[in-house]
Amino acid sequence: MHPPLSTGRHFLQIPGPTNTPLPVLAAIAQPTIDHRGPQFKALAEGLLRDIRPVFGTREPVVIYPASGTGAWEAALVNTLSPGDRVLMAETGWFSNLWQKLAGRLGLETEVIPGDWRHGVDADSIAERLRADSQHAIKAVCVVHNETSTGVASDIPALRRAIDETGHPALLMVDTISSLASIDYRHDEWGIDVTVAGSQKGLMLPPGLSFNALSPKAREAARTARLPRAFWDWEDMLSANAQGVFPYTPATNMLQGLRVAIDLLNAEGLDNVFARHQRAAEATRRAVSHWGLETQCADPERHSASLTAVRLPEGHSADRLRATILDKANMSLGNGLGPLADRVFRIGHLGDFNDIAVLGTLAGVEMGLKICGVPHRPGGVEAASAWLAGNAGAGAE
Numbered sequence: 001m002h003p004p005l006s007t008g009r010h011f012l013q014i015p016g017p018t019n020t021p022l023p024v025l026a027a028i029a030q031p032t033i034d035h036r037g038p039q040f041k042a043l044a045e046g047l048l049r050d051i052r053p054v055f056g057t058r059e060p061v062v063i064y065p066a067s068g069t070g071a072w073e074a075a076l077v078n079t080l081s082p083g084d085r086v087l088m089a090e091t092g093w094f095s096n097l098w099q100k101l102a103g104r105l106g107l108e109t110e111v112i113p114g115d116w117r118h119g120v121d122a123d124s125i126a127e128r129l130r131a132d133s134q135h136a137i138k139a140v141c142v143v144h145n146e147t148s149t150g151v152a153s154d155i156p157a158l159r160r161a162i163d164e165t166g167h168p169a170l171l172m173v174d175t176i177s178s179l180a181s182i183d184y185r186h187d188e189w190g191i192d193v194t195v196a197g198s199q200k201g202l203m204l205p206p207g208l209s210f211n212a213l214s215p216k217a218r219e220a221a222r223t224a225r226l227p228r229a230f231w232d233w234e235d236m237l238s239a240n241a242q243g244v245f246p247y248t249p250a251t252n253m254l255q256g257l258r259v260a261i262d263l264l265n266a267e268g269l270d271n272v273f274a275r276h277q278r279a280a281e282a283t284r285r286a287v288s289h290w291g292l293e294t295q296c297a298d299p300e301r302h303s304a305s306l307t308a309v310r311l312p313e314g315h316s317a318d319r320l321r322a323t324i325l326d327k328a329n330m331s332l333g334n335g336l337g338p339l340a341d342r343v344f345r346i347g348h349l350g351d352f353n354d355i356a357v358l359g360t361l362a363g364v365e366m367g368l369k370i371c372g373v374p375h376r377p378g379g380v381e382a383a384s385a386w387l388a389g390n391a392g393a394g395a396e
């Protein structure tokens, strides 16, 4: 037994919640303000304006004091009616959870099965929509970046495929682990509802979640009959128009959001995306040098915000993670559902830089060695050499 690791800082390298930058923490620690006073009104008006470009939208964005699951529910209850059919693509744990939630709300869910190693298959979705001549399917719901597998789907390709069918279903996209990390354009890509959360690319603690809306989604909300109260968009939007919320907002989190948006804007969203690609590329170079396999089996669809790594048969990913936590004071993401103990996930999103990536990889390599997981040593050097040779660049 060694004394608790209390020196240095904990490396929180799970794929969200992510490390919160000090200026954001400092903003959250400011005194709580009157949520109906002039100071809050100015804060809210600025935020409700400035959050839109982060989603690539000019339309309103609804902000809830809730985790991402709440924003999933909000997307569905505002637009759909009991018994409506929704088409979902199985990409992994999170697409399945969204499907379960939809079922509990009384929606008919239909799933395009997936192997948890590839992105959304746009052709299968289009084929299903083409067969739906009665337009029974009211919405297509997909996860942009599947956090359980490290696979990012091609949303513009999906939009094109849906458009070619002429089917009027709404398109809803979960960007909980991609917003402000991977390029995303709500308006340009024709998304009806975008679902997001505070605790990943936005560099805030968990506690806020978001719906970005399209005019078509708001129109659907006028006739949708699933019961909704807390999640009602129009209650929210009419209060927001007055610089308030229909219930007590998470004022301190919103103070943090102000600073997080300012940090993203100071860096520039394109640079933020390039930084994530760069971290992902360096991570994959280490993984491939080690001779380990990524859970993502499609080289075109690797996630820029996390990498899920498979362990060779007979080796425990949970034991590896526990060892790394114990010896290196670093948290890595666990395998979810059928991937439990089979994969570990390296989060490289939010607030980090090259050194944080290399420190993370060094902790992983140390753990592989301690646990006797077969690997070729030198993965950290491979990543470092690539970063050094590509100073300031995104992925090749």
Ligand SMILES: Cc1ncc(COP(=O)(O)O)c(C=O)c1O
Pocket (backbone or CB within 6 Å): 016, 067, 068, 069, 070, 094, 143, 145, 146, 147, 174, 175, 176, 177, 197, 206
């Ligand atoms: C892609 C994705 N969707 C949904 C969720 C659920 O969000 P929450 O746990 O904030 O409710 C998560 C959480 O990690 C996620 O990664």
